[in-house]
Amino acid sequence: MYPYEAPLKDMQFVLEKVFNAGDVWAGIPAMAEHLDVDTALAILEEAARINQDLVHPLNRSGDEEGVQFADGKVSTPQGYVDVYRQYAEGGWVGLCGDPEYGGMGMPKMLGVLVDEVGYGACNAFTLYNSLTAGAALCINAHASDELKALYLPALYSGQWAGAMDMTEPQAGSDLRNIRTRAIPNEDGSYAISGSKIFITGGDHDLTENIVHLVLAKLPESNGISLFLVPKYQVNDDGTLGQHNGVSAGSIEHKMGIKASATCVMNFDQSKGFLIGKPNRGLVCMFTMMNYERLAIGIQGLGSAQAASQLAVTYAKERLQGQGVNRSKTEADSDPIIVHGDVRRMLMICKTLTEAGRALAVHTGMQLDLAKYAQDDAIQAKAARYVGLLTPVAKAFLTDRGLDVAVMAQQVFGGHGYIRETGIEQLVRDTRIAQIYEGTNGIQAIDFLSRKVAGDNLATLKEFIAELQAIMTSFSNQQGVADVMARFEQLLAAGEQINADKLVRPALLNACAVDYLDAFGYSLYGYYWLAMRDAAQQEDTEFAAQKNYLCDFYLQKLLCRVDSLLAQVNAGEQVTMVMPAELF
Known part of the structure; x- marks a missing residue:
């Protein structure tokens, strides 16, 4: 089983260069006083250390031992109590919590990356921290001052869960x-x-x-x-x-x-x-659930990163077959990374994972602006974007997270189906993320029916127009027209759905997943263009890697939008017409 290693360089790149976190924080007084990029990177490095050294070693043993229930009491696997104590003492549970009650007050842009490291190291362990942070968020937003003062300090400290x-x-x-x-x-x-x-x-x-x-x-x-x-x-x-x-x-x-x-x-x-x-309980609970849905999206992302990392390492070491440029008379085998099909799988894993990280940070940035921005117009716009992006972050990140985990397992061949490599556990652990905190089908219905059609496409159009304006500034315009065209096709399909929704009541429900996925793949196209553009200021090797990955995504995966929109445009009739008794 290979060790987990947090992708710190890619995280720093997305945070600092793609989304200009330093400028975002400088414009928020609550952040500017105590946070800059160097401090954020130091926090990320420490998060990587504790998760790599303490949390990840619990991953397999915890899976094998499991939680125990006896005499009405629940006990966690060996090592969990001690590591949780060290984790809590480091202030990680209250990382994004309100400083007035003992939280560290860090922005969600940073928090999503810390969450990714945690889920990449161990899904099960990180869930405990995530639920506590979410509960504290809800209490802070809606409870009385007396309840906040009594409960929040102990939740942020990790003394209570x-x-x-x-x-x-x-x-x-x-x-x-x-x-x-x-x-x-x-x-x-x-x-x-x-x-x-x-x-x-x-x-x-x-x-x-x-x-x-x-x-x-x-x-x-x-x-x-x-x-x-x-x-x-x-x-x-x-x-x-x-x-x-x-x-x-x-x-x-x-x-x-x-x-x-x-x-x-x-x-x-x-x-x-x-x-x-x-x-009004659901209104209060949804404050927690919006953050939790993003956190579960990060579970899919963290699992994808861990799975992709395992597959790349294995593909470089596993000797099997010979590359196309090798003489067939040579006896030696090559690492399987030379083979086209293995490369196809690894490239899909990497492009989906890195674009997924951009989606997570982008959503985190909107949450920060919605909460902290001093300008009312910026705050209101960010709140609309949060509503638009949250179901996408939850559903698209977890669906693609499982896709990546399964594809990474395929790279291992038979060794991916046995315990020793660790990849089969990732497949099992990642599967739940599509189900809880609202199934992905429900997320898609929320996205299409409420955030798109329910808004008469106003926020979606505003969001896409903003991305299109940014794309016109990219130094390399290759692929920009392709991504813009997909956004326009997405809007056209959305307009038609909006026009037909009253006379075709099953339309929204039947087409929602395809529409959300079409948006997700289009959005990833934008993120890859943005990452390629930002990478030109980085070292030559890093820039070359982003160029290769961007080209692969634009030529191999962006076209999935066409198929998905064809399914959307086919409508609901073919799905709904067959009588239930014929199933």
Whole structure:
């Protein structure tokens, strides 16, 4: 099994040269005071060190041992508790948290790269940190000042963990049918009773307390409200009180991420506190979920990077067959990287992964501008772009993440199907990212129906026009016209869908995935042009690599947009016409 190595040079390049992070941060007073590119790179280097040296060694052993459940208690694999303690002491859980409550206040542009390193090193371990950061974000955005002061410092420090409790057996993607109830107490708190399933990090032994964000219904209400429910009650001075009736009923036995505790959680008259307004729980939860959906997109990206890295290393070492320029009389074999089909797979892996990193940083930048920009117009535009890009980042990054993991496994041949190489675990661990935090089909429907057609294409047009304006400034115009043409075709298809959506109600649902993917591949074309342009200022070898990869993407993968838009333009009828009983 090869070690994981964070792609620091590529990360620095995208952050500093493609998206000009230094200029972005200089324009945000909250960032300019304590952050510059050198500081950000030092943080990235330290994140790489701790994940390579401490977290990645847990990856295989944690998968083989898995989470254990006995006597109502959940325990993580050997080594997890110690490494989590060191990770938390380094301040990593609160990296992007509010400094007022002990967070480090780092921008999401940097946070997505730290997340990528974590997921590349170990999917299961990094999920615990991600859920805690997301819970803290929601509390900070919507809870009372008293709750924030009491809970956020311990969450940012990693002393406590967070979890998001939404799903019930009868209420998965459609949460209207949840049965968990919240009964008001005389002291202003609520008694929460019910059960939740598929709760990532619902219970474990990494922290002394776990803070659950629970969706529940108030009496005589069909609305959904959000409640903060700790595993152990918290006294006014921050010390822990009695057990709060929060317990794990069981853990799920899964295909992958076996060291991540996925629990059935039971709440028995558990004391909880309302977050936000009554019956507005989903609004509050979506603050967390937008960040979590990006984080899960990064899970796909981190897995793709790790898989691509493994495949390249193996392809350079594995001797098999002879290259086309070798004499057939020679007995020696060549590394398989000389063979065209292997190169095809490696080039696909690399181009999708590097463009995916650009999408992650771009989305992170919009989140930062939406939160911190001083100009109201810039802030509002960034918020629209966040809405547009978030479902794409979640769905496209995770779909392509699995594609890359499977393709990298194929490079290994038979050795990719056995445990020793580590690639088969990546395939299993990556698969879940397409499912949780809203399935990718639902992400696509949200993108097409709400963010594109629901907006009459206004934000999509604005976003694409901005990219097209940037492309006209590139010193090398080769390929620019091709990418611009795909964007125009995408807009034309979107206009037609928008015009037909009322008279063809199944159209949006049936075409959503193809439309999102067409946008994703078009957007990656832009990112490759931007990376090629920025790389011309780098060293000759680095610039040459980006040129080769850009050419490959434009000639081999950008054309996928044409096929996807052909499927979109074919409409919904051929999908919907066959009677259900004939399936």
